[in-house]
Every structure is written in structure tokens, then in C-alpha cells.
Amino acid sequence: MQPKSLQMKNFGPFIDEKLDFSQLQAGGLFLISGKTGAGKTTIFDGMTFALFGETSGNLRSGKEMRSMFASPTEETSVTFTFEHQRFTYQIQRKPEQTLAKKRGDGVTNQTAKVQLTIFDADGKEKKQISKRTEVDAFIKDLLQLDAKQFFQIMMLPQGEFRNFLIASSNEKERVLRNLFGTEMYQQFNEWLKEQVKAQSRKLEHQQLVASQIMERFEWEEVQEVLTVAECLTLWAQDLEKQQIQLQKLLQRKDQATQEMKAAQDAFYRAKEIENARIEWQELQEKAQLLNAQKNEIDQKKARLTQLVWALEHQEIMQQKEERVNEAQQAAQQIDETKQLLQDVQRQQVSWQDQRPLIEETKKKHEAANQRSQQIQQQIPLAQRTEKQREEVAQQEKAAQQQTSKLTKITQVLANTKTQEQQLVEKIETLRTFQTEALKLAETQLLIEKWQQAKALVREAEQKTGEQQLIHSDLVLEKQQLETSLLELQKTLKQETSQNARMQIARLRLLLEENEPCPVCGSLDHPNAQEHTTYPIEDILASEQRLEQMQEKLTIVQQQVSANQTLQEQALLRINEWQATSVSAEKQAAAAWNDVQQAYARLQPFETQEKLTEETIAQELKKRQSINQQKASSYEAAQKTYQAVKGQLTKLDESYQQVSEQAKKAEEARQLAAGKLASLQEQLGGATYQQLQADLASIHLLLREYTQQIEADARQEAQIKEQQAILSEKLKNVQQFFEEKQAAKAKAEQRLMQRLQEAAMTEEAMRELIAQAPQTTLLTEEIKTYEQETAFVQQRLILLDTQLKEQATMDLIQLETTYLQLQTVMEKLQQETVRKQEKVNSNQRLFDELQVIYQKNVEELAQLGQLQQLAETINGENTKKTSLERYVLQQFLTEILEVANERLSRLTRGRYQFELADKVGSYRSSTGLEIDIYDDNAGQVRRAHTLSGGESFIAALALAISLADVIQQRAGGIEIEALFIDEGFGSLDEESLEMAMEALEMIENEGRMIGIISHVRELRARILQQVFVETNGSGQSRIRIKE
Known part of the structure; x- marks a missing residue:
């Protein structure tokens, strides 16, 4: 990865600064210098934040990096452009931030945003990603690094690595653990210790539980015991005795139960016979009561028969009433239809009376139609007249405009010539x-x-x-x-x-x-x-x-x-x-x-005071201001003069053009006026607007006449249609009335026949139908009476058979015997339960104690093995080396092998790193100690015996090699840039010279190496320099030395 540019807006001390790495020599050494706190390391923070959304070392969040000098409405953003494998990537990231609203009061909370743009080798955009999770995953996959690894590879804090050389194994272990992520070995070690403690606590707890169990056993014959094993043996013997006693008790309980059940059966049989005698007497009394109710039930049965007949013939009466209603409705429809037919006839008479008016309207309609056709023939000529009138007006206006324009150009031309002469005089005055x-x-x-x-x-x-x-x-x-x-x-x-x-x-x-x-x-x-x-x-x-x-x-x-x-x-x-x-x-x-x-x-000056820095500065500032004003005036006058000369040339050309145009405009106006006069004569004085108004009025009349004629036709058709519909309806209704009258007579005859058969009047039948709800109640009463009568008769026959030849028994004596035997059985039952619970409880305690004893034996063996493993992994061994430190030895060996190649080259073959194999007095000084083999002396030296310059070279080789190893383990990604933060301020002149020679040799490896330092001597040795300059208020600017 090769950085190309970094732009930071409102980020840290930077308001809007851009660092263009392309201005620095590729694969070269450059210095980033500035005062302490100016923001040198913030440059690296910006790159880390753009790529991963966090700062180097994750010491501050992106939100905390917002500049305190930022405008409340301006966003904080970082844009980082880098090249990787011939592709160019531009990533812009904005942190979560709170901004003032651009309109109105209040603030708005803006979420974090990111945008990644990818360009191919020709600079063409290939893809753009703006979803945060996708961008983060893409960057991590592209670089094969996370933020922590990126910081470890790209940023080398030199002071830390010089201390690392002479640090104890404990201190090295903490540093290497952070770099190579071996925390899991330390965590495993701590976990093993906790397991040993937990296993010990578990055994102690189980021993306590065993003691509590031993105290809860209920002995048959109390014994004294010392160990769990002895206790288990004695408990087994005691439990055997308790089981024998329990079996004897169970046999006694079973015998008492059988005797109690025999007495119980005899008592309940005698009680059933006595209950049957009492029931027989009660049923005899109830049979007499039912016999007394027989006449009343017979009357209710007769009433129920009449109600059932009325309900069965209720439909015939309903049909008769429906036929009567239908006949009445048909007669009413006949009357209504006749009335409607008379109304239609009256409408027809009224329509006949209006016939003369309609004929007159038709004549007016024909006359208006003819006038409309005449006007429509005149309208095209009127339209041509109106267009010609507009053309005349336009021609007159154009002629006036050309005349006015000619007058203005003449005036401007005179003024411009005067201005030209004034500028010539002014330029001569300002030349001094x-x-x-x-x-x-x-x-x-x-x-x-x-x-x-x-x-x-x-x-x-x-x-x-x-x-x-x-x-x-x-x-x-x-x-x-x-x-x-x-x-x-x-x-x-x-x-x-x-x-x-x-x-x-x-x-x-x-x-x-x-x-x-x-x-x-x-x-x-x-x-x-x-x-x-x-x-x-x-x-x-x-x-x-x-x-x-x-x-x-x-x-x-x-x-x-x-x-x-x-x-x-x-x-x-x-x-x-x-x-x-x-x-x-x-x-x-x-x-x-x-x-x-x-x-x-510079004499003469206006002031005659004693010369001081302040007086000279004031006078110079005043004279410079005056002279600057003269220079500005001179330039302005020159530009104005050239502009005026060009304007004069254009004005002369414009004057000639406008004169010709004015002449042509007047000729066109006269021609248009002649055409207009000819058209007006043909129309006879009528205008286009008058013709349009007349035509609109005629169209209104035509519309009105047409509506009246069409309405008359519709009324005629409507009257004829209604007469036909109502005539047909009257015929159908009369036929329907005759049909309903016949159905009514038939229904009345059918009802009369059923009433005569039952010897009942129509009024009586209506009363029975009204009393229909009583049917259900009467049915239930009759049914209940018959069911009770049948039950009593059947039950009496059964009881007579059951009580035949049954003698009377002494219930009180039988109950007393049963209750006595029940008391004996319950006491034996309680004693058996107590004995059984005791045996069960003791058996459970025996089983629990046996399980705990077996687990203790097994877990004691496991504890011994676990404790031995924990001590070995913790470093309590002959090598005094823990498992984690052993793993770190392999990493450190790999780092030293890579570092020795550089150290040999930087020291011209004199020094080599060696991993000390000597076992120290304590674990803190064993396993990760680094020695230096000095070829000049032919022996091994301790690292802290190196001089300042030598230790810097050794630390530089170690730091860069460590970055290489981490880089290789991260997938072999190519990181072509390196930043070294400070580490030079404590070097004397000789050591600084050695350090610079080492850096120049590292520079030849092709990396871009940035030295972050404020040491003055480096400015003279490093040609490429980036200055981070403060303005005194906390803000900083970035400038590349040219």
C-alpha cells in the first residue's frame, strides 16, 4: 500500500489541510517536523481513522477528534487516497458528530458515514461503496490487517523498542503478547489455576456434605465411626436388621387389614337391608298420592289433544287470510292505474294547446341559422384585417426604436472620446x-x-x-x-x-x-x-x-x-x-x-523622530500602502484605457448599422399602412370583434330554439309511451284481481270444511292457536306423571323380592366391632409407614454417601494431575518458562532472525541478536532475554551495554523486522510506507550521526519512511520535509518544503 494524499477537514488542529504524498520522492526518507502538540502524529491518526474508523492505538474516538475550531455547521471528515496493486482507492470517513442547523436554531445529530471509491490503473471509476459494514469488510480483506495490526506495522515508536531491548522477560512478554495475541495462553494458565482452586473447593464441599449425611443416619444400634469407609460398612449391617423388623411389621398389618374388611362387609350389608325397608314405606305413600292425581291428568290430556289439532290446522287459516289480503291489494292497484291513465290524458291535451308556439319557434330557428352562415363567411377577411393592423403597429414601433437607438449611440460616442483623453493624462501621472x-x-x-x-x-x-x-x-x-x-x-x-x-x-x-x-x-x-x-x-x-x-x-x-x-x-x-x-x-x-x-x-520621510523598529515599520507600512494604491490605480487605468479604445471602434460600427436599420424600418411601415386601408374598405366598416359578438348572440338563440324544439318532441314521445304502458298494466292488474278472488273463495271453503268436521267455530280455533305455548308445559306434566307412576310400581316389586325372608340385625354392635378393628389397623399402618420412611431415608443416605465417597476418590486423583499441569504451564519447572513464554520464544526467534540480516548490514557485520538460553534466578528474567554478539570482541554482551547510537540502530532493526514479521503473518500484504515517531531527541551528536546513517541504509530498501520529530539537526540531513506549523491559537497548517 502506497499513500497518495490525505485531506483532513475540522480534524484535530487542522481546519482544511491536505498532505500530498505524491510530492515526496517514492521510496524516500522525509521528515515531519513541528512543535510539540502541533499535530504531527495526528497525520497518522487521520490515515488510521479513514481506513478503520478509529485512531492509532484507539486512544480517542472519531467523535473526539472533531476540531474545537470547527464552524458549528461544518462537517468533520478525513479523505485518504492510496494505491495498491495498480488500483487506486479513495476513502472518505465522517465520524458521528453534532452540527448546528443551517436554517433556524437547534442542532442535528449526524451518524457516522463512509464512502469508498475504487479506480483502475487508467484512473476510471470502477465501483463505489457507501455502506459502513461493507467498506470495513472490504478494507480488512484488501489489506489483510485490522486497525491494531496496521498501527503496529506502519508506526514505530522508537523509544519503546530501545526500552524493549533491555526490558525484563516479564516486560517483553507483555509487549509481545499485545503484538501476537497470545493472551489465550495466559488466560488458559489463569483458567487452570482457577480449576485447581475450584476442584479443591469442590472436594472440601463434598467432605462437608459427607459429614452432614453421616450425622443424619438413624441407627438401630448406635455405633462409633471414624472414616467414611467404616461408616458405609456399619450402615449396611444396620440396614439389614431394620429390613427384617419392617417385614415382621408388614405381616401384622396385613392380618389386621383382613379382619377389618370382614367386619366392614357385615356392617354395610346390614345397613343396606335397613335402608331398603325405609325406602319401601316411602314408595307406598307416594303411590297413593299419584293415584289421587289421575283425574286431573286425564283432563289435561283432553286439553292437549285440542291444542294439537288447532296447531296442525293453523296453516289452513293462515292461507285463507293471505288470499284475502292479496285480493284487497289487487283491487287497490286497479284504482291507482286508472288514476295515472287519467293524468296522462290531461298532459296530452296541454301539449296540443302549445303547437302554434312551437311552429313559430321553428321559423325563427331557420332565420338565425342563415344569418350565422353569412357572418362566418365574413370572419376570415376580418381576421386578415386585424393581423394587418398589428403589423402596422409593430412597424411603427420598430421605426421609433431605431430612431431612439441612433440618438443614444451618437451621445455615447461623444462621451467615450472625452474619457479616452482623460485616461491618457492620468496614466502619465501614475508612472512614478x-x-x-x-x-x-x-x-x-x-x-x-x-x-x-x-x-x-x-x-x-x-x-x-x-x-x-x-x-x-x-x-x-x-x-x-x-x-x-x-x-x-x-x-x-x-x-x-x-x-x-x-x-x-x-x-x-x-x-x-x-x-x-x-x-x-x-x-x-x-x-x-x-x-x-x-x-x-x-x-x-x-x-x-x-x-x-x-x-x-x-x-x-x-x-x-x-x-x-x-x-x-x-x-x-x-x-x-x-x-x-x-x-x-x-x-x-x-x-x-x-x-x-x-x-x-528613502528620504524624505514625514516623521523626524528617533529611529526605532516601530517608527520604521509604521512609516514603511504607510509608504507601501500609498505606493500600492498608485500601482493599483495605474493598472486599473491601463485596463480602462484599452477597454475604452475597443469600445470606440465598436461604437463607430454600431452607428453605421443603426442608421441603415432605421431607414429600412420606415419603408416597411409605409407599405403595411397601405394594405390595411384596402382591407377596411372591403369589410364596410365592420370589425372582427363586432362580427364575433354577433355570431355569439346568434349561436345563443339557436341553442335556445333547438332546446325548445327537442323538448317538445321528447314530451310527445313520453306521453305516447306512458299511455301504452298504463293501458297494458291496467289489463294485467284486472286479470290478477280475478285470480286472487278465486283463490280467496277456495281457501274460505277449505277452512269451513275442517271446522265442521271438528264441530268447532272459527273463533274457538283462533283462541286455541293463541294458547299454543301451553302445549309444551302440558306435555311435560303428563310425561313426568307417567314416568313417576311406572318407577314407583317397578321399585316396589323389586323391594318386595329383596326384603322377603330377611331377618332384622343389630347395626350398633356391627358398627362398634368394625370401628375397633379399624383403629388397630390404622395404628399398625402408621407404625409401618414410620418404619418404612426410616429404612428408605437411611438407604438414600447410604447411597448418597457411597456416591460421594467414590467421586472423592476419583477427583482426588484428577486434582493431583491438574495441579501438576497448572504448575508446569505457569513456569514452575526447571526451565522457569511458562507455556505462553515458550510460544513467544518462537515468535521472538523469528523476529531476531529477520532483524539480524538488517543489524549485520547496519553495523557492517559487527553485531548479531541472540536469544539468551540461560535460566535466571527468577521467572521474570528467564526466557525472553536478548543478548548481543559482538564480533569485534568475540563474545556475547548484554543489550544495555550498547551506546546511544548503537542501541538506536539495534532498536531500529528490531522494530522494522518486527513490522515485517507481523506483516508476513497478516498475509504478506505489501505496506510500502513506514512512520517512526520521535526517538531522536535523547541522542547526542555522535549517536544521531549513526542513526542517520542507519536510516539512509533503510531508505534504500524502497520504503517511504516518515520521521516524526522536532529535532533541529534532522532538518539539515533530511531533504524532504513536511512542516506542521501552528498559528498560536491552537490551529495548525501543513506545508511541504519546496
Whole structure:
């Protein structure tokens, strides 16, 4: 990937800045310089945000990168263009942001947006994507990198890698874990520790549960037990005895149950016989009551028969009434039809009376039609007359316009000639500004040279003061570090002594008879001292504290050494800036002398005051302003003069054209007026508008006459149609009436026949039909009576058979015997249940305890294996190397192999990286230590023995190689740009020289390398430079050195 351009709008300190990488030499070295906080690293943040929607290191969100100087209505956006595999990609991303509404008050919340445009090798647009998820997936697939990997490959923080060289294995482990994502090994290690703790807690819990179960067992014969195994054996014996007793109790309960059931059967049989006698007496009484109701039921049956007959013949009466109603409706329709027919006849008489008026209307219609035809023949001639009149008016207007235009051109031509003469005189007056401008420019250059010298003096004084403050802070910091170092050494000594006591106690516990001592080799220790026993957790915790203290001690020692180096560098810079200040003061004095001489050549000046920077600046500004005004006036006059000359030429041409056009316009007007007079004579004075009005009036009359004639015809047709329809309807209605009269007589005769057969009047039948709802009630009453009578008779016969030859029994005695036997059985039942529950409960406890015992045996074995695995993976082994550190050793070995190729080239074969294989005193210093093989000395050195320049070269080789390895593991994607952030400020002159030689060698690999730094010496060594300049208010601008 090769960056092409980066445009940032309202992003960080930038309002609208564009960095065009194409202006920088491809595959070259360039410097990004500027003051601290100017926004140098923000350039890289912009690229990372455009690609992935987050800043480098993900320290700030895109929303937080919105510039505080942005206008409330303007959007924040970053547009990044890069080339990859001959295709060009332009991605624009806007963060979530809150903007003021452009119309009205209030704000609007804008969601994050992104747009990716893809161009082929010829620059033609191939595709555009604007959906955020699709763009993110496309970029990740294209680069085969996420934001974190992109930052690791493209941005190399040099200070971190120099510290990485001399850091402990623990510190390297944290850095490499972040780079290669080996957190899962650390998490697995922590998970194993938690599993060991959880397994231990589980076993303790199960032991507690076993103890609680042992306390709940109900003994038949109480025994004393010590272990779970003993308890299980004794419980089995006791349960066998309890089962034998339970079986005996169950046999007694079964016998008592049989005796109780026999007594129960005898009691219930006697009770059934007594209930049957009582029921027989009640049924005899009910039979007598039913016999008394027989006459009333017979009457209801007769009434029910009449109601049923009335309902069966109800339809005949309904048919008779329907026929009567139909005959009445037919008679009414005959009367209505006759009345309508009379109305139509009256309308026909009225229509005959209006015949003379209609004939007169037809005559008027014919006359109006003839007049309409005459007018329509005259209208075309009238239209031609109107068009000719309009043409005459247009010709007159055109002639007037040409005359007016000729008058105006004549006046303008005279005014323009006067203006030309005035401009010639003005140009001659303004020519003196050129000589004055040369003198003012010379003086201004001398003043700027003097101001630069004064600015250098002020900067040198400021830098000297800053370095003096830094040196004072470093002295104070060193005192604090030395105090901390003494305290750490004292605490470390105490902790080492305590740990030794713990280790001795631990080794003593491991001593076995007839086995040699791991310390002295002796087979016995008759005078061994007594030591406190320490848990393994306390010993491990002590070792961890020792490692942490050793790490802190190493860090503080490194800080003390670094502080001393920084103090020396600060003193060196103080001397350099003081020398710069003296030199700059001399330059300022010489420059001021030149300014005074130039000032004298500009006489006469209006002011006679003593020469100062302020008076000279004011006078120069005033003279420059006046001279600028003269120059502007001169230019304007020249342009105006040329324009006036061109205008005069055009005016002469226009005058000739307009004169000819005016003459032609007058001739055309006269010809059109003659044609108009001829047409008006042919019309006899009538106009087109009058003819149109007459024609419209005639058309209205024609429409009115036509409507009257058509209405008369419609009325005639309507009257004839109604007479035919009503005549036919009257005939049909009369026929319908005769049919309904016959049906009515037939229905009345049928009804009379049924009434005579039943010896009943029509009125009586209507009353029966009205009482029809009583039918259901009477039917139910009769049915219920008959069912009860049948039931009583059948039940009495059954009871007579059942009670025949049955003797009377003593119910009270039988019930007493039954209840006594029931009480005995219930007591045995309760005792059996209690015994059964006891046996069941004890059996469950026995089974539970047996399961827990078996699980404890199995899980104890698993705990031992798990604990051994956890200690091995945690690094509690002979190599003092954890599983994660072992994996990181492979990554680091791969990095060092790649780095050695560069380091050998950068140091001309003198140095090589080596991964130390020595086992340190603690895990914190074992596994990831880096040594340097020095070919000149023929031996291995510690990395911290390298000088400043050597350590920078080593760190640079290591950092770039690390980026290469990460890049290769990300899919071999080509990243042709690299940014190195700071790392040069702490180098002395010799070290800086070595660093620059190394960078120039790296430059030859073909990468675009950007150095982000504010170190002044780099400006003289690196030709391509990008300046990030501030304006004093917090805003910054980007400028490429030309």
C-alpha cells in the first residue's frame, strides 16, 4: 500500500489541510517536523481513522477528534487516497458528530458515514461503496490487517523498542503478547489455576456434605465411626436388621387389614337391608298420592289433544287470510292505474294547446341559422384585417426604436472620446510608483533579516531557560530515584531472607530417611533445627513478591542511569543555545545598521523622530500602502484605457448599422399602412370583434330554439309511451284481481270444511292457536306423571323380592366391632409407614454417601494431575518458562532472525541478536532475554551495554523486522510506507550521526519512511520535509518544503 494524499477537514488542529504524498520522492526518507502538540502524529491518526474508523492505538474516538475550531455547521471528515496493486482507492470517513442547523436554531445529530471509491490503473471509476459494514469488510480483506495490526506495522515508536531491548522477560512478554495475541495462553494458565482452586473447593464441599449425611443416619444400634469407609460398612449391617423388623411389621398389618374388611362387609350389608325397608314405606305413600292425581291428568290430556289439532290446522287459516289480503291489494292497484291513465290524458291535451308556439319557434330557428352562415363567411377577411393592423403597429414601433437607438449611440460616442483623453493624462501621472516600489522592497528585506536575527536571540534565550528548568527537574528526580533505590534494596534484602527461611522449611519437609539431602548430601540429620511450616501458597506468593521487587529494582536502576544521561544532554544543550544566542546578537546588530542606511535612502520621510523598529515599520507600512494604491490605480487605468479604445471602434460600427436599420424600418411601415386601408374598405366598416359578438348572440338563440324544439318532441314521445304502458298494466292488474278472488273463495271453503268436521267455530280455533305455548308445559306434566307412576310400581316389586325372608340385625354392635378393628389397623399402618420412611431415608443416605465417597476418590486423583499441569504451564519447572513464554520464544526467534540480516548490514557485520538460553534466578528474567554478539570482541554482551547510537540502530532493526514479521503473518500484504515517531531527541551528536546513517541504509530498501520529530539537526540531513506549523491559537497548517 502506497499513500497518495490525505485531506483532513475540522480534524484535530487542522481546519482544511491536505498532505500530498505524491510530492515526496517514492521510496524516500522525509521528515515531519513541528512543535510539540502541533499535530504531527495526528497525520497518522487521520490515515488510521479513514481506513478503520478509529485512531492509532484507539486512544480517542472519531467523535473526539472533531476540531474545537470547527464552524458549528461544518462537517468533520478525513479523505485518504492510496494505491495498491495498480488500483487506486479513495476513502472518505465522517465520524458521528453534532452540527448546528443551517436554517433556524437547534442542532442535528449526524451518524457516522463512509464512502469508498475504487479506480483502475487508467484512473476510471470502477465501483463505489457507501455502506459502513461493507467498506470495513472490504478494507480488512484488501489489506489483510485490522486497525491494531496496521498501527503496529506502519508506526514505530522508537523509544519503546530501545526500552524493549533491555526490558525484563516479564516486560517483553507483555509487549509481545499485545503484538501476537497470545493472551489465550495466559488466560488458559489463569483458567487452570482457577480449576485447581475450584476442584479443591469442590472436594472440601463434598467432605462437608459427607459429614452432614453421616450425622443424619438413624441407627438401630448406635455405633462409633471414624472414616467414611467404616461408616458405609456399619450402615449396611444396620440396614439389614431394620429390613427384617419392617417385614415382621408388614405381616401384622396385613392380618389386621383382613379382619377389618370382614367386619366392614357385615356392617354395610346390614345397613343396606335397613335402608331398603325405609325406602319401601316411602314408595307406598307416594303411590297413593299419584293415584289421587289421575283425574286431573286425564283432563289435561283432553286439553292437549285440542291444542294439537288447532296447531296442525293453523296453516289452513293462515292461507285463507293471505288470499284475502292479496285480493284487497289487487283491487287497490286497479284504482291507482286508472288514476295515472287519467293524468296522462290531461298532459296530452296541454301539449296540443302549445303547437302554434312551437311552429313559430321553428321559423325563427331557420332565420338565425342563415344569418350565422353569412357572418362566418365574413370572419376570415376580418381576421386578415386585424393581423394587418398589428403589423402596422409593430412597424411603427420598430421605426421609433431605431430612431431612439441612433440618438443614444451618437451621445455615447461623444462621451467615450472625452474619457479616452482623460485616461491618457492620468496614466502619465501614475508612472512614478515603480521606482518607489523597488526602494521599499529592499528596505523590507533588510528589516525581515534583522527581525529573524532578533527572533533567533529570543528563541536561544527561551531554549536556554527551558533546558535549565529540565536540568533542575532531573537533579530533583535523581535524588528521589536514589532514595527509592535504597528503600527497594532494603525491602528486597528482607524479603530474600524470609524466602530463604521458607525454602529451608520446605526442603526439610521433603527429607526422607535413607535419602541424600538435596543441600548437603547427608543421609541423616540428627541435630536438624525445628522450622515453621509454611503453606505452598505462601511460598509461591513470596517468590512472586521477590520477582516483582527485582523487576522494580531493575527499572529504578535503569531510570537512574537514564536520568544521568539526560542531565548530561541537558547541560550540553544549555551551552549550545548560549553560544547560539551570542552569535545571533552580533547578526542582529549588523542587520540593524543596514536597515538604518536603507532608511536614509528613502528620504524624505514625514516623521523626524528617533529611529526605532516601530517608527520604521509604521512609516514603511504607510509608504507601501500609498505606493500600492498608485500601482493599483495605474493598472486599473491601463485596463480602462484599452477597454475604452475597443469600445470606440465598436461604437463607430454600431452607428453605421443603426442608421441603415432605421431607414429600412420606415419603408416597411409605409407599405403595411397601405394594405390595411384596402382591407377596411372591403369589410364596410365592420370589425372582427363586432362580427364575433354577433355570431355569439346568434349561436345563443339557436341553442335556445333547438332546446325548445327537442323538448317538445321528447314530451310527445313520453306521453305516447306512458299511455301504452298504463293501458297494458291496467289489463294485467284486472286479470290478477280475478285470480286472487278465486283463490280467496277456495281457501274460505277449505277452512269451513275442517271446522265442521271438528264441530268447532272459527273463533274457538283462533283462541286455541293463541294458547299454543301451553302445549309444551302440558306435555311435560303428563310425561313426568307417567314416568313417576311406572318407577314407583317397578321399585316396589323389586323391594318386595329383596326384603322377603330377611331377618332384622343389630347395626350398633356391627358398627362398634368394625370401628375397633379399624383403629388397630390404622395404628399398625402408621407404625409401618414410620418404619418404612426410616429404612428408605437411611438407604438414600447410604447411597448418597457411597456416591460421594467414590467421586472423592476419583477427583482426588484428577486434582493431583491438574495441579501438576497448572504448575508446569505457569513456569514452575526447571526451565522457569511458562507455556505462553515458550510460544513467544518462537515468535521472538523469528523476529531476531529477520532483524539480524538488517543489524549485520547496519553495523557492517559487527553485531548479531541472540536469544539468551540461560535460566535466571527468577521467572521474570528467564526466557525472553536478548543478548548481543559482538564480533569485534568475540563474545556475547548484554543489550544495555550498547551506546546511544548503537542501541538506536539495534532498536531500529528490531522494530522494522518486527513490522515485517507481523506483516508476513497478516498475509504478506505489501505496506510500502513506514512512520517512526520521535526517538531522536535523547541522542547526542555522535549517536544521531549513526542513526542517520542507519536510516539512509533503510531508505534504500524502497520504503517511504516518515520521521516524526522536532529535532533541529534532522532538518539539515533530511531533504524532504513536511512542516506542521501552528498559528498560536491552537490551529495548525501543513506545508511541504519546496
